[in-house]
Amino acid sequence: MTDLASADILGLGTSGEMRRAFMDELARVPDWWVSASGCRVTLGNSAYMEQLEHEMAAFHGSEMALVAVNGGMANGAIFTAIPRPGDALVYDESIHASVHDGMQTSLARCKKPFRHNDPDSLHEVLVDIRDAQLQIRSGQRCVLIAVEGIYSMDGDTCPLRELVEVASEVFPDGNCQFIIDEAHSHGVIGPKGAGLVSALGLEKEIAIRMHTLPKAMAAGGAVILCNETVRSMLINFGRNIMFSGAPGFPLLAAMKVGYEFLKSARTEQARARIGHIGRLFRNKMTSHPVWEQAQDARLLRVPLWDGDEEPPFWTPVLPLLTRPNTKHNLFLAFHLQMHGFIAYPVYFPVVPKSAERVRLIFHSFNTDTEIETLVAVIGAWAEEMLEIDQEKGALGGIRLPVAARQAYNMMAATQITNGHLA
Numbered sequence: 001m002t003d004l005a006s007a008d009i010l011g012l013g014t015s016g017e018m019r020r021a022f023m024d025e026l027a028r029v030p031d032w033w034v035s036a037s038g039c040r041v042t043l044g045n046s047a048y049m050e051q052l053e054h055e056m057a058a059f060h061g062s063e064m065a066l067v068a069v070n071g072g073m074a075n076g077a078i079f080t081a082i083p084r085p086g087d088a089l090v091y092d093e094s095i096h097a098s099v100h101d102g103m104q105t106s107l108a109r110c111k112k113p114f115r116h117n118d119p120d121s122l123h124e125v126l127v128d129i130r131d132a133q134l135q136i137r138s139g140q141r142c143v144l145i146a147v148e149g150i151y152s153m154d155g156d157t158c159p160l161r162e163l164v165e166v167a168s169e170v171f172p173d174g175n176c177q178f179i180i181d182e183a184h185s186h187g188v189i190g191p192k193g194a195g196l197v198s199a200l201g202l203e204k205e206i207a208i209r210m211h212t213l214p215k216a217m218a219a220g221g222a223v224i225l226c227n228e229t230v231r232s233m234l235i236n237f238g239r240n241i242m243f244s245g246a247p248g249f250p251l252l253a254a255m256k257v258g259y260e261f262l263k264s265a266r267t268e269q270a271r272a273r274i275g276h277i278g279r280l281f282r283n284k285m286t287s288h289p290v291w292e293q294a295q296d297a298r299l300l301r302v303p304l305w306d307g308d309e310e311p312p313f314w315t316p317v318l319p320l321l322t323r324p325n326t327k328h329n330l331f332l333a334f335h336l337q338m339h340g341f342i343a344y345p346v347y348f349p350v351v352p353k354s355a356e357r358v359r360l361i362f363h364s365f366n367t368d369t370e371i372e373t374l375v376a377v378i379g380a381w382a383e384e385m386l387e388i389d390q391e392k393g394a395l396g397g398i399r400l401p402v403a404a405r406q407a408y409n410m411m412a413a414t415q416i417t418n419g420h421l422a
């Protein structure tokens with residue numbers, strides 16, 4: 001099967017390189033314990049951990065770094081410890097679930113979304129907050145804006161520079177700061193994969209960056225990039241960090257070797273390939289004979305391709321939106337799987353209502369031939385669905401597409417209902 005779903009974007013996991021380097025690191029360091037045996041303010045600290053954080057901060061051009069067991073915990077800690085009563089939280093409407101979970105525990109009462117990637121909408125929300133909240137207007141309290149580097153379900157990048165300009169126009173005194181989740185941009189964009197902030201040279205403008213490390217880097221854990229004050233707040237007031245064990249040695253070792261890979265030519269080439277694959281898929285798909293008709297019939301849409309311009313960054317996440325409020329995303333996923341491609345359908349509430357999709361993730365190890373076959377397979381599905389549309393008009397009935405029938409028959413044969421064995 002061709003992997004169009006896993007987070008192993010640079011192929012470090014699939015190739016076994018990560019495992020081998022990790023085993024070498026375990027062998028290199030004597031006398032390590034599996035567990036950290038304490039939280040960060042007690043016995044959880046170590047010289048290895050501090051040295052690693054030092055290297056991570058230098059790599060990303062940040063004052064300080066703080067490791068965490070995973071990205072969900074890191075977001076939880078950030079949003080519990082950093083916003084204080086009277087502060088306001090503003091977030092992109094497509095922000096990740098773990099940021100929502102973190103915001104629920106926040107002491108900031110004022111929480112307002114802005115339209116996805118829309119600087120005008122951010123401007124409107126910030127002006128409303130400034131006009132309504134005296135303490136924020138006078139600079140005694142602040143606004144924190146939560147965004148992602150690459151959005152996990154849309155595959156687009158945040159227009160961070162434009163958003164920063166809006167924030168500094170509305171709050172010229174600096175009491176409006178950004179928290180960016182770089183889970184999907186880590187390892188993928190920026191110099192040596194350092195992320196969107198580094199790609200745009202905005203290291204000094206962004207207060208907090210959260211990178212998760214199991215995706216493109218194929219490691220584990222997370223790192224928060226920030227200044228000394230924020231780091232100290234997180235260690236002492238971030239509940240997920242204060243009341244949980246620090247990352248153990250094996251997790252730290254995986255992070256360390258992951259960063260070594262990022263610095264190497266091996267991952268530089270893999271990143272270049274992601275751009276090549278994105279371009280190839282777009283060119284082949286949009287020149288497929290059925291593409292225009294499939295778009296007109298609302299069978300397929302890639303919002304990232306609206307307009308003729310190239311995106312500012314080619315990212316590995318590609319959403320194929322299918323006909324709204326139908327099971328077409330499931331049918332397309334069945335069709336892809338029956339033809340040897342692993343890809344999953346995504347529904348509300350993970351994505352907005354009427355924005356059902358199949359989410360593709362491209363990897364450096366996907367070959368050109370696989371991408372060309374993928375285009376042919378998607379094109380054949382669209383042709384089949386157009387035929388079914390026509391029959392529906394003529395006969396009034398609805399025929400299930402072939403792959404869906406096969407999938408339902410297989411489920412019946414293996415007594416799977418709703419994805420569970422009966």
Ligand SMILES: Cc1ncc(COP(=O)(O)O)c(C=O)c1O
Nearest residue numbers: 070071072096098152181183212
């Ligand atoms: C955007 C984003 N943030 C945070 C997380 C959570 O990271 P972790 O899996 O390390 O808990 C994820 C996980 O998929 C994510 O996609």
